[in-house]
Amino acid sequence: MRVLIIIFFSFFSCLSWAELPSGNSTITGDISISSDTQTMTIDQQSNHAIIEWNSFNIGENNTVTFQQPSSSSSALNRVVSGNPTTLAGALNANGKVLVVNENGVYFTPTATINAHSFAASTLALSNENFLNNIFSFTSSNQSSLQSVINKGLITTLDGGFTALLGGAINNEGTINANLGKIGLGAGKEMTLDLSGDKFLQVAVPIELATTILDDENKDVKALIQHAGSSNAHTIDIDIGSAKTALNNAVFIPGNLIATTASQKNGVITLGAGTTPINISGNMTAKEGLINIDAGLLSFAGKIDVSGEESGDTNFVSIGNIYLDGLIDASSTAAQGGNITLSSSNKIIQTSNSTLDASGVVGGDIEISAKNLETSGNIIATGLYGAGGRLDIESSNKATFYTSHLDASGTSRGGLVRIGGAFQGSNDLTRTTTQEETFIDRWGTLPSMKNAQFVFINKGAIIDVASSNGDAGTAIIWSDQETTMLGKILATGTLGGSVEISSKDTLRHIGLNDISINAGGHLLLDPKNITIGDVGTSQSWTYQSIINGSDNSAVDLTSFNMPTGNDSDYFGHSGVSLSGDGTKLGVVSVYDDGYNDSGDDNPAIYLFQFSDTNFSNPTLRGVIGKGYDALSGTLSGSLDFELNKDNFWPTIDFDYDGDRMVIGKAVFNPKAGDVYTIKFDDTNFTNPTIVGHISNTPNASYSENLQLPVRFNQWFGKGVSLNSDGSRMAVLIREGIHLISFSDTNFSSPSITRVLWTNTNTYGVPSSFANASFLMTHFDNLHDNAYKSELNLTDDAKALSVDADNNYIITFSDNNFSDPTLAFQFEDDCSSCIANNITYTPTGFNIGIGTHSLSGDGRFLAIANRSTTNVVKTYGFSDTSFSNPTLVSTFYPSNTTTVPMNRMSYSSDGSNLALGYLAQGNVPQGNVELWTSSNYLDGTAYTEDSSSDITISADALKALLDTNVNVTLQANTDIIINAPISTTGTGTLSLHAGRDVDINKSISTSGNLAIIASDMSANNVVSAQRDSGTGDILAAYESDETTSISLSASDLDITLNNGSGVSNASMGNIELATITATTGTLQSANFSGSGAAVSDKAHDGTTSATVATTGSVSGLTLVGSDLALVNTAAFTSATIGAAKDATVDYDLTGYLSSTMGVTDTNSTAITESVTAAITGTSSSSSSVENNDVEATSNDQTDIVENMIGDVNKIIAFVSVDAIVGSTMSLQLATESTIRSISPTEELGIHSL
Secondary structure (H helix, E strand, O other), rough: OOOOOEOOOOOHHHHEEEOEEEEOOEEEOOEEEEOOOOEEEEEEEOEEEEEEEOOOEEEEOOEEEEEOOOOOOOOEEOOOOOEEEEEEEEEEEEEEEEEEEOEEEOOOOEEEEEEEEEEEEOOOOHHHHHHHHOEEEEOOOOOOEEEEEEEEEEEEEOOEEEEEEEEEEEEOOOEEEEEEEEEEEOEEEEEOOOOOOEEEEEEEEEOOEEEEEEOOOOOOOOOOEOOOOOEEEEEEOOOOOOOOOOOOOEEEOOOOEEEEEEEEEEEEEEEEOOOOOEOOOOEEEOOEEEEEEEEEEEEEEEOOEEEOOOOEEEEOOOEEEOOEEEEEEOOOOEEEEEEEEOOOOEEOOOOOOOOEOOOOOEEEEEEEEEEEEEEEEEOOOOOOEEOOOEEEEEEEEEEEEOOEOOOOOEEOOEEEEEEOOHHOOOOOOOOHOOOHHHHHHHHHOOOOOOOOOOEHHHHHOOOOEEEOEEEEEEEEOOOOOOEEEEEEOOOOOOOEEEEEEOOEEEEEEEEEEEEEEEOOOOEOOOOEEEOOOOOOEEEEEEEEEEEOOOOOOOOOOHHHHOOOOHOOOOEEEEEOOOOOOOOOEEEEEOOOOOOOOOOOOOOOEEEOOOOOOOOOEEEEEEEOOOOHHHOOOOOOEEEEOOOOOOOOOEEEEEOOOOEEEEEEEOOOOOOEEEEEEEEEOOOOOEEEEEEEEEEEOOOOOOOEEOOOOOOOOOOOOOEEEEOOOOOOEEEEEOOEEEOOOOOOOOOOOOOEEEOOOOHHHHHOOOOOOEEEEHHHHHOHHOOOOOOEEEEOOOOOOOOEEEEOEEEEEEEEOOOOOEEEEEEEEEOOOOOOEEEEEEEOOOOOEEEEEEEEOOOOEEEEEEOOOOOOOOOOEOOOOOOOOOOEEHHHHEEEOOOOOOOOOEEOOOOOEEEEEEEEEOEEOOOOOHHHHHHEEEEEOOEEEEOOOEEEEEEHHHHHHHHHHHOOOOEEOOOOEEEEEEOEEEEEOOOOEEEEOOOEEEEEOOEEOOOOEEEOOOOHHOOOOOOOHHOEEEEEEEOOOOOOEEOOOOEEEEEEEEOOOOOOOOOOEEEEEOOOOEEEEEEOOOOOEEEEEOOOOOOEOOOOOOEEEEEEEEEEEEEEEEEOOOEEEEEEEEEEOOOOOEEEEEEEEEEEOOOOOOEEEEOOOEEOEEEEEEEEOOOOOOOEEEEEEOOOOOHHHHHHHHHHHHHHHHHHOOOEEEEEEEEOOOOEOOOOOOOOEEEEOOOOOOOOOOO
């Protein structure tokens, strides 16, 4: 069924100024009507009235007044003639007035409505429903739905409502419903609920087949368009789950205000179900609630629910959410509000966007999406109290470019959780301190989905600091891969708690950018950790090649890329990697179009990989002449004919590859073009040309920019985008155009700045060429028509350009302010004014061939322009491009004498695509793909699954010196390759799934805990724990001579049994020198052997003397500082030739007392041995004051024998008592027998 919705506009402008409603018929109710030429009064005596009219029009100077019994009285005015209603004059009522005309209702700019409540509808309302106060509207003619357009002023009284209902609604006027409700609804059936929570409910929405036309029979822009202003306590805008192909089903460029001076806690609700909503205006609900539910939401306006108490904002979308505006839920006198954003797909926040839930105490911001990309501000600051909570979850990937996440507070820092809760909500063994600081102090928290990937770029800041109390907690987690390049501020009276971890891979962590002070905690958890004085280095691995030959990683033979003089020059001029390194674009300069439909027309080939190792390369599409024929099988294909002038096309992508720009300079005339292209997703689906930037832009594109006359020569010979596609740099003959878009959809392009090399020749206004340095450094741009290229960083705060030499320009913000020359790469730097490197022209015999600056600004790759290809990569210590250092020199695997002509870095500098000139032995051109392991600033990261990180010893020392507790957890090994010496009291905990290899000494005033062969209960992942025995090795340095010293206040060394880890086994602990006050030495692999105990004479005690010191297997001591010592005791003190004795092992030589050697349950390591307890003769001549001491059994035997002897000789001897294990014999002579030797038999002679 084809439903027609027509918006009436100019048709009604011919309305007679003198017209009043006419042709009335009263269906029910008690009414009387009086009128003159310009006024009409409708006197309603009944509570309900239904009037049918042939016409219900009001001329511009006319007035219609309803006089009703009360504000609850209702009058339904139904137009039945088939003509639309136009209201140009005034309508007044003290009750409810409903105007229903299924042929359209239109309010001119001169219209004024004043009523207690008012509704205008192009949907029918039955008499029965009306009389029963059921306001359910439906279309009686489903084949044709009309619209309601308001350009006038509608005012309803306190507590009343205004409703505009129809097939489409356009409000360009003003609606005031002070303390009342406003409903704007588009659909086939809908209901007004005057008493329920949801004022407007769309029951049957518009269908996909609906044709929606405006007054000129053109497609309407939106089902609901609101460019005017609406003021009410509650505002509902609803189209239900309408099915429409419109980009903006709901378009809000105007203002919605749900608060008045006398009323707070207003509510605004926008519901579009599965259809798009576009908001560029302002929505205000002071201390109230704003709910928006859409299929796709684009927000570039301002939402204000702030106030003394603040309010809440909820965005829900089954599609993408684009944020380019402000959401203000701050409070001036209480806790900040709540901001909740939820998308089933992607949330993109630009640098122009701010989410603010700050207050006396910070509020809560919760963001949830499958994928998240943000360069904006997310703030929940505690201005006088504690910081708030920022929960940012992503079921796939969360990317933070230049974001500022602020949960700082005055009395306490707040909580920031990115990618998951502490340790990914896994039930792991934790220390008491970790449990308290990371979890318990935050009370009950909502659960979070775990992100698979988290990428936090250089320039991003996470702030949980406190100015006058304890710092808060920052948690960064992923299940697969975490990359941390940004800053964390966690300082306070007591330092904060920071976890940067991943269940699988922690790629990069810079400790220099983490600020934690005394008492804080840092937990890192990669696979392997190395602590050392790391020289900056980079190693490269060749992965594959793409070209038109049989050995290509992608079969392109069907595209007929010929060799010889008629080659396509594939990869010759344009090679671009997406920032994430998983997408690649390659220009084929002299492509012949689909099925040879063109003649040397350029084309762009689009490839995708399954990971950042360039695995599983797949051709997704081709953009060029006739290639739309492939769109059925290659969804990234597009028919697009580029000019085939001598200039070669250049291309670039944003970070995730769903935005692309094509630059095409034109030699004669000296002009050029840049085209902006969007894809539906990151798989290159459905490429669409959005805009054209040129002298003469193509009017068929919506987002164009016409260039100024004098600044466009060779425009487009180089192009580059920032990470989100909101900024672009374009090379021209003698300079650079710096262009800004209003969003990430290439909307409203404008030239922000032009950097020009020669202002005298071309008379460039100083307002354009206002860099703080002389652009004469770039004079070679003028001379080189083909070679120059440029790169914009992810945050658009730096730009590299080459023209024989290489230069990097920085800006103070992403609006290209304050351009400054920051780096020069020249063969003669005698006049250099910035950080610089001087290169020797040898091997660079005709200057720089090509270059690429990584998106994070950390790496610069430069290739020479000669047939002997050399690539040199340089690293910088900061974003000011300080301390440029040679990172690597490598020779690509291309063995032909073909010069390299283009290269492209991924955002983090770990992936590189190299494009070669099409000449020599490879005339068709080719692209090589390389990956690297990068080590920079003492912090290393890799892309492969081994995922090692290297931490600068100086950076670690800086944390420990400020009394920060640092825990390093590695699934496999922790290696100490540099000495650590710190005066701070921070605890250093080294927890490894396999080895802790200490190759340099550690000295700390704090505590040192070392754990190896750790267990799955302590977060060791079997898949990431390499096989092999677990050891703690701290004996010798690599020279096998210099002994290693461990010094700490409390030293705890533990070798666990690897319980729960599938490929674990236990090894040894090796030690040389230890200095500590207290400590423990534990291993599940310890066992004692080889000790011996000396025989001893019976003395009534269990004491034993160790004759031979044994050894403990699993423990190796080197040098002379440490030694094992034994203590021993017999299990009984009786005489015997083979009495059991237990030998206990302890460690001495590191402190005044010994340290117990135990298993991991703190049970002492002991050994059972035997020795003799022998007897000796006694020369005692008196029985007086002799004591007898023996064991209970021995005493009994002795006493029985003695009593027998005594009874035989002396009849008056009596035995008084046997008490315990001691017996006293009291003789008639009052003599006491004491200390009888156990080796002497007691008898008559002795007595």
